[in-house]
Amino acid sequence: MDLSERIVAGEPRALARAISYVEDERDGFEDLLDHLDDRIGRARRIGITGPPGAGKSTLTAALTRHYLQQSLTVGIIAVDPTSPFTGGALLGDRIRMNELASEEGVFIRSMASRGSLGGLSTTTREASDLMDAAGYDRIVIETLGVGQSELDIASSADTTAVVLVPESGDGVQAMKAGLMEVADLFVVNKADRPGADRLEKELAIIMSVRADTTAPASKDGWRIPILQTIGLEESGIEELANGLDNHFNWLNESGLLEPRRAECRLRRAHDALLRRTKRDAEKVWRTAPSIEESIEESPYSIAQRLYDKWKGGDRS
Amino acid sequence: MDLSERIVAGEPRALARAISYVEDERDGFEDLLDHLDDRIGRARRIGITGPPGAGKSTLTAALTRHYLQQSLTVGIIAVDPTSPFTGGALLGDRIRMNELASEEGVFIRSMASRGSLGGLSTTTREASDLMDAAGYDRIVIETLGVGQSELDIASSADTTAVVLVPESGDGVQAMKAGLMEVADLFVVNKADRPGADRLEKELAIIMSVRADTTAPASKDGWRIPILQTIGLEESGIEELANGLDNHFNWLNESGLLEPRRAECRLRRAHDALLRRTKRDAEKVWRTAPSIEESIEESPYSIAQRLYDKWKGGDRS
Numbered sequence: 001m002d003l004s005e006r007i008v009a010g011e012p013r014a015l016a017r018a019i020s021y022v023e024d025e026r027d028g029f030e031d032l033l034d035h036l037d038d039r040i041g042r043a044r045r046i047g048i049t050g051p052p053g054a055g056k057s058t059l060t061a062a063l064t065r066h067y068l069q070q071s072l073t074v075g076i077i078a079v080d081p082t083s084p085f086t087g088g089a090l091l092g093d094r095i096r097m098n099e100l101a102s103e104e105g106v107f108i109r110s111m112a113s114r115g116s117l118g119g120l121s122t123t124t125r126e127a128s129d130l131m132d133a134a135g136y137d138r139i140v141i142e143t144l145g146v147g148q149s150e151l152d153i154a155s156s157a158d159t160t161a162v163v164l165v166p167e168s169g170d171g172v173q174a175m176k177a178g179l180m181e182v183a184d185l186f187v188v189n190k191a192d193r194p195g196a197d198r199l200e201k202e203l204a205i206i207m208s209v210r211a212d213t214t215a216p217a218s219k220d221g222w223r224i225p226i227l228q229t230i231g232l233e234e235s236g237i238e239e240l241a242n243g244l245d246n247h248f249n250w251l252n253e254s255g256l257l258e259p260r261r262a263e264c265r266l267r268r269a270h271d272a273l274l275r276r277t278k279r280d281a282e283k284v285w286r287t288a289p290s291i292e293e294s295i296e297e298s299p300y301s302i303a304q305r306l307y308d309k310w311k312g313g314d315r316s
Numbered sequence: 317m318d319l320s321e322r323i324v325a326g327e328p329r330a331l332a333r334a335i336s337y338v339e340d341e342r343d344g345f346e347d348l349l350d351h352l353d354d355r356i357g358r359a360r361r362i363g364i365t366g367p368p369g370a371g372k373s374t375l376t377a378a379l380t381r382h383y384l385q386q387s388l389t390v391g392i393i394a395v396d397p398t399s400p401f402t403g404g405a406l407l408g409d410r411i412r413m414n415e416l417a418s419e420e421g422v423f424i425r426s427m428a429s430r431g432s433l434g435g436l437s438t439t440t441r442e443a444s445d446l447m448d449a450a451g452y453d454r455i456v457i458e459t460l461g462v463g464q465s466e467l468d469i470a471s472s473a474d475t476t477a478v479v480l481v482p483e484s485g486d487g488v489q490a491m492k493a494g495l496m497e498v499a500d501l502f503v504v505n506k507a508d509r510p511g512a513d514r515l516e517k518e519l520a521i522i523m524s525v526r527a528d529t530t531a532p533a534s535k536d537g538w539r540i541p542i543l544q545t546i547g548l549e550e551s552g553i554e555e556l557a558n559g560l561d562n563h564f565n566w567l568n569e570s571g572l573l574e575p576r577r578a579e580c581r582l583r584r585a586h587d588a589l590l591r592r593t594k595r596d597a598e599k600v601w602r603t604a605p606s607i608e609e610s611i612e613e614s615p616y617s618i619a620q621r622l623y624d625k626w627k628g629g630d631r632s
Contacts, residue, residue: 034616051368052462052489146368146462173368259607266610272619274597277626281593285586291575294582300350303588310593 004035007098007134012107015134019109022126025118025279032271033126039133041163041261043075046138046247047157049145049182051174054163055189056080058231060142061100066237067138073105075131077123079112079153080144107136118275121153125268127155155182156264158257159247161240163187164203166195171202180206183224184247187240191228200226222250284310320351323450328423331450335425338442341434341595346588349442355449359391360564362454363473365498367490370479371505372396375556376458377416382553383454389421391447395428395440395469396460423452434484434591437469441584444472459575461495469499472580474573475563477556479503480519487518496522499540500563503556507544516542538566563583600626605629 008012021029048056048063057078064074101108109131111124118126124141131139141157143150154160162183164174167190173182188200203226204314225243229236251257284306288294322330337345343473364379366373373394380390417424425447427440434442440457447455457473459466470476478499480490483506490496504516519542541559567573600622604610611617 014393030616030619034614037614037616141546144462146460149465216434262607265615266604266607266618268615269604269610269618269622270601272616272624274594275602276619276623277593277597278590281590285589288582288585290576291582295578298350299584300346300353300580300588302585303346303592304580306585306589307592 004032004133007036007130008039010135012134015107015130016109018130019127022125022130025109025275030172032306033129036133040129040224041132041285043128043132043136043139044159044244045128045132045157046140046244047154047160048105048140048142048163049151049154049160050163050165050179050187050189051145053167054106054164054165055143056142057097059187059189059237060140061096061230062229062231062234062237063140063241064100064106066241068103068105072137074107074141075134075136076106076108076125077124077131077139077141078108078110079150080142098138102228105234107131107134111230115176118271118278119147119149121156122268122271122275124153125156125264126270142259145182151178152181158251158260159184159244161185161187161244163189163197165190166199171199171206174203175206184222185240185243187236188226188228191236192233196228200228221254222247228279280310296314320348320449323352323446324355326451328450331423331446332425334446335443338446339427339439340433341591342526346351349445351447352449356445357448359444359452359455360560361444361447362446362456362472363470363498364456364458365467365470365474365476366479366481366495366505367484367502370461370484370545371502372458372479373413375503375505375545375553375601377412377558378454378470378545378547378550378553379406379456380416380422381550382557384419384421388453389451390423390548391444391450391455392422392424392453393440393443393447393455393457394426395436396458423447423450434587434594436465437472438584438587438591440469441472441580441587461498462489467494467498474567474576475500475560477501479501479505480515481506482509482515485513487522490519491522496612500538501540501556501559504542504544505547507552508546508549512544516544536572537570538563596626 001009003014003018009020011204014291017031020026021032022263046059046063046142050056060076060201064076064179067074097108100106109127110169111127129260141153141156143153145151145154145162162174162179162185164171164186165180165188186203188196188203190196207224225246227236227243228240229240231237248257286307287309288302291299317325319330320332323334334345334348336342339347362379364376366372366531373396376392376394380392413424416422425443427436427443444455444457455473457469459469461467461470461478476498478490478495478501480487480495480502481504484490502519504512504519506512523540541562543552543555543559545556547553564573567576603625604618604622605613
């Protein structure tokens with residue numbers, strides 16, 4: 001069997017290797033993605049985002065266990081540098097994650113594609129595609145909810161849950177950080193701590209205020225729910241899973257799912273085109289002067305010279 | 317006088333317009349930067365970064381007033397979405413900023429270059445170059461210290477101060493967020509609050525631990541100082557300014573400043589080359605199919621087709 005057949009057959013090692021190919025932009029990785037294109041679209045993609053320390057990984061783990069109990073398989077992509085999935089975490093957290101990783105029906109991958117030509121959001125989307133093709137029912141993408149590129153990743157999911165905790169500041173801060181724009185669902189995690197009810201009320205007020213303005217408190221008519229969870233005690237997880245399902249079902253029934261996904265597909269074509277031209281540019285860059293040689297020439301003159309060289313036909 | 321002459325003459329409106337040209341990638345903006353190239357290199361560039369709510373803007377403002385008292389002019393670039401400079405702030409903060417903006421010798425610019433081809437870090441660097449050419453003595457770049465691209469911006473300065481507060485979590489969290497890598501200087505702000513001394517001690521411990529490993533606690537032999545400030549009371553600001561100067565002087569005297577800046581210049585050439593090829597790719601993308609037309613074709617097939625078209629010579 002070739003790699004794509006092994007992925008479709010659900011072989012975890014084939015999937016892991018394919019994701020590495022995508023991350024490394026190994027020769028033929030786009031052919032592989034192209035080949036699997038008609039296998040993509042079955043999984044539901046869920047973004048989990050929020051500030052550091054909001055308990056995103058604990059929630060992701062709890063949600064994953066919930067799905068497993070329902071006989072659903074789960075692929076997890078962690079792009080959060082503070083996540084135990086990616087290594088930046090306390091020992092206890094990491095032990096729990098390792099336990100999860102050994103469960104049947106769970107596939108965990110952490111992404112760190114600094115230096116990848118396509119950028120982290122493109123690579124993450126393609127890794128999700130591969131998990132989708134491999135037959136995982138739910139794909140959970142955990143990202144830190146600060147920084148535009150991180151938010152872009154979270155919002156490329158079908159449904160995005162924004163996780164906040166009483167300690168992470170008030171709702172106004174979440175709004176400022178751009179979290180409001182990506183939320184299909186709010187989760188007030190660590191809801192047993194002081195301030196949880198107050199945070200929930202603040203979020204509700206902010207959203208009702210925004211409903212009166214041009215900005216949508218609901219997206220296309222979807223009323224954004226606010227849920228309370230205690231991730232460590234797995235409390236509120238069923239409600240969270242239901243909330244995620246509700247949003248997905250609403251997307252589907254309102255006829256918004258297909259156009260949204262079609263838009264996302266076209267976006268992939270755009271990103272793939274840009275990645276290719278970038279690869280060409282990086283190839284020309286290899287002929288750039290050294291730091292010492294470059295002192296006398298202005299940066300824009302160097303760029304112009306290399307651009308002309310590339311445009312002149314050296315595009316092997 | 318043409319625009320570049322007016323910039324060099326220190327006309328704020330000319331500078332503001334030039335930065336807009338760069339942000340919009342208006343025709344000829346690279347010629348302008350090229351033209352000003354030999355005017356660049358006099359200013360000291362200071363990055364101020366840290367988590368949301370650390371008081372970066374208040375410190376930036378206090379530092380700016382300190383410089384003004386020393387008859388130094390200051391250009392401020394705010395790329396932090398939670399900064400009052402960029403609008404996402406409490407009313408009181410914003411009033412203070414507006415006062416600062418009206419001072420002689422201060423130039424404030426907020427950057428929000430979503431969608432710019434060069435990316436936020438490139439545009440920020442070029443805006444700094446323009447401020448440098450305009451004769452500002454200090455250029456303070458305030459960015460949110462979460463997310464890789466934000467950290468890239470902060471670390472493109474000559475000297476980067478990482479601002480933490482007792483509430484923003486412990487030193488371990490800062491380390492995980494990548495803040496340790498960019499810090500030339502740590503600032504424990506809001507030092508009158510409980511936990512400030514503990515945070516300072518934690519940072520000191522973490523850095524001493526790292527000194528024993530391969531990771532540098534000091535960068536190239538620079539011992540990273542930890543300072544305490546109370547931004548709102550302007551306490552510790554002189555020490556901060558001295559700390560920043562000490563680092564710059566150390567860079568200069570150790571012979572590291574010039575090679576670092578030369579590397580940064582060459583990086584600009586690289587970024588300019590990539591921006592140009594990206595512009596070409598975006599031009600070809602305008603001939604992409606609509607979402608409806610694209611349904612039947614795989615994203616990679618669309619990308620291939622457009623790439624071939626572009627490679628085939630349609631590079632007008």
